[in-house]
Amino acid sequence: xxxxxxxxxxxxxxxxxxxxxxxxxxxxxxxxxxxxxxxxxxxxxxxxxxxxxxxxxxxxxxxxxxxxxxxxxxxxxxxxxxxxxxxxxxxxxxxxxxxxxxxxxxxxxxxxxxxxxxxxxxxxxxxxxxxxxxxxxxxxxxxxxxxxxxxxxxxxxxxxxxxxxxxxxxxxxxxxxxxxxxxxxxxxxxxxxxxxxxxxxxxxxxxxxxxxxxxxxxxxxxxxxxxxxxxxxxxxxxxxxxxxxx
Amino acid sequence: xxxxxxxxxxxxxxxxxxxxxxxxxxxxxxxxxxxxxxxxxxxxxxxxxxxxxxxxxxxxxxxxxxxxxxxxxxxxxxxxxxxxxxxxxxxxxxxxxxxxxxxxxxxxxxxxxxxxxxxxxxxxxxxxxxxxxxxxxxxxxxxxxxxxxxxxxxxxxxxxxxxxxxxxxxxxxxxxxxxxxxxxxxxxxxxxxxxxxxxxxxxxxxxxxxxxxxxxxxxxxxxxxxxxxxxxxxxxxxxxxxxxxxxxx
Numbered sequence: 001x002x003x004x005x006x007x008x009x010x011x012x013x014x015x016x017x018x019x020x021x022x023x024x025x026x027x028x029x030x031x032x033x034x035x036x037x038x039x040x041x042x043x044x045x046x047x048x049x050x051x052x053x054x055x056x057x058x059x060x061x062x063x064x065x066x067x068x069x070x071x072x073x074x075x076x077x078x079x080x081x082x083x084x085x086x087x088x089x090x091x092x093x094x095x096x097x098x099x100x101x102x103x104x105x106x107x108x109x110x111x112x113x114x115x116x117x118x119x120x121x122x123x124x125x126x127x128x129x130x131x132x133x134x135x136x137x138x139x140x141x142x143x144x145x146x147x148x149x150x151x152x153x154x155x156x157x158x159x160x161x162x163x164x165x166x167x168x169x170x171x172x173x174x175x176x177x178x179x180x181x182x183x184x185x186x187x188x189x190x191x192x193x194x195x196x197x198x199x200x201x202x203x204x205x206x207x208x209x210x211x212x213x214x215x216x217x218x219x220x221x222x223x224x225x226x227x228x229x230x231x232x233x234x235x236x237x238x239x240x241x242x243x244x245x246x
Numbered sequence: 247x248x249x250x251x252x253x254x255x256x257x258x259x260x261x262x263x264x265x266x267x268x269x270x271x272x273x274x275x276x277x278x279x280x281x282x283x284x285x286x287x288x289x290x291x292x293x294x295x296x297x298x299x300x301x302x303x304x305x306x307x308x309x310x311x312x313x314x315x316x317x318x319x320x321x322x323x324x325x326x327x328x329x330x331x332x333x334x335x336x337x338x339x340x341x342x343x344x345x346x347x348x349x350x351x352x353x354x355x356x357x358x359x360x361x362x363x364x365x366x367x368x369x370x371x372x373x374x375x376x377x378x379x380x381x382x383x384x385x386x387x388x389x390x391x392x393x394x395x396x397x398x399x400x401x402x403x404x405x406x407x408x409x410x411x412x413x414x415x416x417x418x419x420x421x422x423x424x425x426x427x428x429x430x431x432x433x434x435x436x437x438x439x440x441x442x443x444x445x446x447x448x449x450x451x452x453x454x455x456x457x458x459x460x461x462x463x464x465x466x467x468x469x470x471x472x473x474x475x476x477x478x479x480x481x482x483x484x485x486x487x488x489x490x491x492x493x494x495x
Contacts (some may be wrong), residue, residue: 054394081400091395095413105399108409150395157399 004063005030005161005192006051011060013046020046021057022216028161033193035203035224038213039239044196045088047213048165051194052083065160081109084154084162088169090146092138098125098149099134102156110157117156124152128182144175148182161192168199200243204228212236269462276464280456287445288452289472295365295434295448300427302370307377312407314382325378332375337368338436344368345440361446365437373430380422384415421487428480431473449473 004027013021020043028034036044049055051062053069053076061068069079093101102121106112112120125131128148138146147167154162164183168176180202187193187206197203203210203224210227212220212235220227220236231237314325332340344364348355357364388411396406416423435450442451453469 052398054398077397077400077402080398083398085395085398087391087395089391091389091391093392093395093410093414095417104409105396105401108405109400153395153399 003030003066004028005065006194007061007063008047008051009061009063011047011050011062012058013043013050013055014058020216021050024060024213024216024218026211026218026221028192028194030192031190032208033187033191033195033206034209034211035207036194036196036211036213037198037200037203037239038219042213043216044213045165048163048194048196051163052080052085054085077109081105081157082160084151084157084159086147086150086154086162086164086167088166090138090143090150090170092146092150092153094138097135097137098130098141101138101149101153105153105157120156120158121152124155125149127155127185128152142175143171144178147171147179151179151182151186155186161194162186164193164195164197166196166198168197198243200228200240212239214239271463271467273460273462273464276456276460276462277468279460280465280468284449284452284468284472288447288449288469289476291362291442291446291452292431292434292448292472293476294362295369295437296427296431298362298366299369299373299430299434302366303373303377303426303430304423306370306374307381310374310378311381311385314378315385329375329378332372335372337372337433338439340372341365341368341436341439344371361437361440361442365434365440365442365446365448369430369433369437372433373426376429377423377426380419380426381415384419385411387418388414418491421484421491424480424484424487428477428484431476431480 006028008024008026011021011024012019024043024047026034036047038044046055050057051064051069053062057070060070062070064079064082067079068074069076093104096104099118099121102124103114103117106117106120107114122131122134125134128151130145130148130152133141133145133149138149141149151162151167167183168179171179176199180199183193183195183202184206195203195207205224207224209221210224211218212227212231212233214235219233220231227236228240231240310325310328313321314329316322316325344357344367345361357367392410392414393403393406396410397403401409434448437448438451438454440446442448447455449469449472453465456465457463
């Protein structure tokens with residue numbers, strides 16, 4: 001039996017009067033790639049941000065390798081080092097060069113020596129294919145390169161799982177491929193991944209499971225061959241038709 | 247309109263007693279006589295007061311800005327009260343407070359280090375109120391995603407603040423802070439009220455006393471020129487920095 005590394009139980013979240021998450025249940029197993037799809041405003045990104053507690057949930061639990069991150073007494077900073085996160089807007093640190101971006105959390109949080117941190121930085125940079133950019137500042141990189149550095153930055157603290165929040169939505173179409181390639185390679189290496197995305201073809205190819213969300217609930221979940229090919233609900237069918245028409 | 251302005255200007259130039267102006271404001275032997283002390287005492291003290299009050303002000307301002315940004319209400323209340331209080335008062339009142347009112351009220355109250363320190367602290371306390379707002383604006387200008395990225399990497403909120411947010415905030419506010427520095431240079435002239443001794447006089451007080459002994463206005467000219475020699479390059483620098491910040495966005 002595989003163990004769930006992320007286990008979400010009855011998660012509720014509201015912004016003022018608006019209930020964005022209305023009782024979410026699902027888990028991600030070790031080494032599994034789960035893609036969350038759904039119309040905008042369905043709560044996918046909020047769900048993802050609750051998983052590493054960038055967003056506070058109202059009720060429910062989220063177990064990260066068995067530890068409840070929503071617990072007020074939880075060591076959130078420590079748990080977060082197990083969860084890499086990649087943002088839609090990259091959020092690289094503009095005042096640091098690529099090496100600085102990749103080492104700052106290693107030296108300040110994990111207390112690695114500068115030499116060790118640099119060695120790790122070079123290794124993760126190689127995984128995203130950008131070793132030659134180590135001395136550049138983020139502003140000098142293309143969007144695709146910035147997002148790859150952001151992925152490397154998350155990998156540098158050796159997380160057990162990675163969250164991707166619409167990682168290609170802010171990219172020009174011709175730059176999407178290089179980021180998806182990196183994510184595909186990560187998945188093949190066995191990284192546990194929870195991906196909020198609009199890239200249906202990526203989900204079809206890489207995901208072990210697809211979760212379709214709408215209006216704050218999980219409408220359907222299952223292997224991509226079922227959800228993306230022959231969805232059971234009318235809502236999922238309508239969404240897929242709309243996405244494929246683009 | 248131009249005609250009126252131009253003829254008024256020409257008339258003023260013709261009517262003016264240039265010989266007299268030259269004798270009162272540009273007396274060369276007075277300049278030569280005062281020059282060594284202007285540099286070794288007056289300009290030096292002006293810079294000590296300015297740098298001292300800037301450093302004190304910056305440290306206080308950083309604390310105040312963080313208090314005003316805090317989620318803890320009493321901190322916010324304290325910061326707001328401080329900022330409104332010292333921004334609302336004339337700087338002269340604060341200087342007199344530190345120089346005379348406090349020593350009278352608590353007999354013998356005296357900051358160590360004499361007038362140089364008292365003056366710097368008084369001006370720094372005032373400057374902190376202004377700089378706190380500048381720093382706060384800089385912190386707010388750093389996108390939220392920066393903090394989120396830092397926190398997602400396991401940084402504590404204070405670590406994210408010191409390593410990620412503040413370095414970026416200070417980059418944004420270098421031009422307004424330099425401006426604040428220029429304002430402080432000029433505000434040091436208010437310190438004359440402290441009745442400074444020969445060794446702690448700053449430029450304006452020095453020039454005024456020198457005017458009294460020589461019965462000539464030239465010392466004021468010299469002081470003005472020294473001020474401009476310090477402030478003009480700095481304001482030029484501010485303009486250039488502002489242009490660069492504007493370009494970087």
